[in-house]
Amino acid sequence: RKEVEQDPGPFNVPEGATVAFNCTYSNSASQSFFWYRQDCRKEPKLLMSVYSSGNEDGRFTAQLNRASQYISLLIRDSKLSDSATYLCVDLTGTASKLTFGTGTRLQVTL
């Protein structure tokens, strides 16, 4: 089983739609979780951290469910500029190793 699993997509949604991505992780000792955004042929960029209490940043909401080892990202009112690959990431161990999922590709269309 992969340490971090995501649906690769692609998710094709119209502008203005709400879209949700899910991610599961296998290491119950994982300390922290993040969502990164990666545009085509570019480096990953931190989108937001994920806390047990959930957190919101504008149109983006991230949730963590430790009991189910499940992380989600909700994007409301999708914009064309949201088109990218979204990477679910966990932070593990003393080496602070980031473990990435394969990424979920989002394409927002007119």
Add this chain to the structure above:
Amino acid sequence: DAGVTQSPTHLIKTRGQHVTLRCSPISGHKSVSWYQQVLGQGPQFIFQYYEKEERGRGNFPDRFSARQFPNYSSELNVNALLLGDSALYLCASSPGLPNTEAFFGQGTRLTVV
């Protein structure tokens, strides 16, 4: 402020050759990590260095090695290149450990022919 800089940006090498990739972290950051990203996959952890010491190593063969210099810059070396080493190599910089805030460079795209 300069972000994480990597060099070169693109590289073509022949099977069996050796390659050295370089990374300069954000000023003040003491931790550098290296990741390999093949097409269609997420980045895979190769190494982490903090204060010039190796703090973590991923599941990569001994052909891969790295080091961190006193100025916190880092080099990733790969010997005896294989076709499967073709990938985007990413360097991540963070202030310290744990690296809850990792910033990535633009990467070095390595093609092995």
